[in-house]
Amino acid sequence: xxxSIEQSFTLHVPSxxxxxxxxxxFVSDIAKRVSLSDEEAALLAVAVDEASANVIEHAYGHDASxxxxxRATIDDEQIRIDVIDQGKGFDPxxxxxxxxxxxxxxxxxxxxxxxxxxxxxxxxxxxxxPGEKNELKMIKKRRKPA
Amino acid sequence: xxxxxxxREEQIGLVKVFRLKGFLDAHTAPAFEAALHAKVAAGSYRLxxxxxxxxxxxxxxxxxxxxxxxxxxxxxxxxxxxGLISKVRQVFDILGFNEIFQIFATADDAVASFDAGSNxxxxxx
Numbered sequence: 001x002x003x004s005i006e007q008s009f010t011l012h013v014p015s016x017x018x019x020x021x022x023x024x025x026f027v028s029d030i031a032k033r034v035s036l037s038d039e040e041a042a043l044l045a046v047a048v049d050e051a052s053a054n055v056i057e058h059a060y061g062h063d064a065s066x067x068x069x070x071r072a073t074i075d076d077e078q079i080r081i082d083v084i085d086q087g088k089g090f091d092p093x094x095x096x097x098x099x100x101x102x103x104x105x106x107x108x109x110x111x112x113x114x115x116x117x118x119x120x121x122x123x124x125x126x127x128x129x130p131g132e133k134n135e136l137k138m139i140k141k142r143r144k145p146a
Numbered sequence: 147x148x149x150x151x152x153x154r155e156e157q158i159g160l161v162k163v164f165r166l167k168g169f170l171d172a173h174t175a176p177a178f179e180a181a182l183h184a185k186v187a188a189g190s191y192r193l194x195x196x197x198x199x200x201x202x203x204x205x206x207x208x209x210x211x212x213x214x215x216x217x218x219x220x221x222x223x224x225x226x227x228x229g230l231i232s233k234v235r236q237v238f239d240i241l242g243f244n245e246i247f248q249i250f251a252t253a254d255d256a257v258a259s260f261d262a263g264s265n266x267x268x269x270x271x
Binding site: 021024043 | 148150169171172173179202204205206208209210212213215216217232233236237240241242243246
């Protein structure tokens, strides 16, 4: 496979947490194609899991009749993963990533996902059109061979 | 409980051990939360999570640890973790959970730490 060619792969799944394992498996297959280490591949799967779980819970309210789309685009420079939904959008500027110590004091069980995505990925961008299409675009740069 | 996740519970002295196996994600975290809640509500505050067979964790799983730790420590206990594989451990570390929770190489080490001169409250205090 010539590395300079951009390739794209897409997975559509019903909006249910049951399908998170399938999404992670899809991402793991992509990671193998670009020879990520086990640790890097695991983190990429975590980031996409978090984005997908947010869509399932917040955009679709666990409505399994809706669809989550995960699109992976790879070239020799980067891996781009887009998580796409047609549910309720949100203003990313209003979402604050709290320190886990603060969340613990609040006895919260959520609020870690976006922070985890931002720590794992090199770039994170939102394109939100509420009720029409929401895209979370995440980029991981590929390391050059030594 | 989803097939992709299993919890075995064991009592070792005054310590309740949860041995987790499989994926701890948004699908399976409610089962872990329910198991932990049941023990904390019953007065168990010396808790160890054996992660040696845990192959995956997301923020939903970390959130379960996060939501109980304050109450457990207020009661004089702790939630300690042992045996994490590197792929799982790195997720704890990225969010700084390694500075919030005591993480040991093995679950046995985590269990033993409760007996190592700690003045933690005993179960039911």
